[in-house]
Amino acid sequence: MRGGGGLVIPMELEEDLLAALERTREALAMLAADSEQRSLLMISLTRELGELETKISEAAAGGEPLRRSRALSQASLAELLSALDEGIGGCERERQTLITRFEIAERSVAALGSRMISVEERRETLLNLWVAGSQLQEAESRERVRAAILEVIINLIGCEELGVFELREDGGERRLELRASMGLDEVRREPILLEAEAEDAGEAWLIARLTSPRPVPFLASQKGASVGGPPAVGRGAGMSACLPLVVDGRLEALVLTWGLLGHKLRGFTDLDRALLRLLAAHAGSALVAAHTRGPAQIPELIGVAER
Template sequence: MTSDRARLREENEALRHQVATLRQELTCLEEQMSFLVNLCVASHRLHETADRRELLGILREILNNIVGSEELGIFELDAKRSVLSLVDSMGIDPAGFQSIALGAGVIGHTALTGKTFIAGDGAAPTGTGLEPGLTACIPLRCFGGDVWGVIAIFGMLPQKPALKPQDRELFALLERQAGLVLAMTRPD
């Protein structure tokens, strides 16, 4: 009788462990599904308007709600003058970011090389002194893969102190699609 109780307790404990594991897996799947839905929504939102102001607002909203930043700048490359011009921002002092030379600091380097910068991912190019707190810098590509501009993300919201692996997937989506749609709304 005692061995039957011990065996039942062991089986019960094993079942509890299986249930806990399944709950963790379900939570993980729900998070992944939520993120995939966010990616689809972000992609759709980027293509729902041809109005430049609306598009920049949508981009700010995506970065705020999905990435978790209220401090960012969106820059457009003027290839003839080799400078980046700030076309939109949120939560930063725009005065220091109106014009950045191609190749200067992390932002200019991202535009020059077309490589995404993520703080903490190894060596970074020399900053300009205006880039403290830079969390990520994403090149925006247009036709033929040319760099159209850059998104610079500075501070993160308190409830999200660091970027997550899913943010890199969103950055890849923005790199491929945001520059393209912004290039199509460029004023003549």
């Protein structure tokens, strides 16, 4: 052991102290190194903190203009959206207006089409009447007069059955005999005996009408039914028109029709009635004197049609 100043240190203790001292030196060296690293880290953090504070200051300085710009952008966007909504609403209103106008135009076109069809039908009817009336006026024989009467009745009425009867007197007996027809059955083709006793109520009605002082036409008001018309039996069943052809108060012939086609579901129109009565007034004269008829009948016929 060593000693100094009279202090004696055992050898073993001295070695331990030296070892502890060496470890202390090493620990101090390590602490010194850690302190340097920490100082470097602190310097770096301090620098980054300063940069961050600078950025925060800059952001704070520019924040107010940014908020104002954002507010202005939002106001402009709201104004734009409002204008867009208004424009869409205006377009929708305009679309509805166009749809309404289109529907009105469609109805107008349909109505105009119906009127054009009606005008065309009337024009065709008048043309047929003119042709048939010309034939009636210019006919030089009773056969041609009958054919003209049939043509006028067929084109005007559109009936299912039609007959033209002419008066014949034989030994004091007066009868109406069939001279021209379309689609008549045997019963309706039979002569009409004006002085004989009628076989049924329909025949009796017809005879009474024809032998009256002033025979007048009968025109059904509705298809298949008419107040004051013939009883629906025998020759009277389904009769739609009875046109006595009278000249100077004397019965010369008779036009009878039965049934009406589909386009006459409501019976005769006012125009039909006027034309048929006018035809009845002139056809008898045509039969009596075909070669002496004047030219005034056709303009009169057409004039009634146009009114």
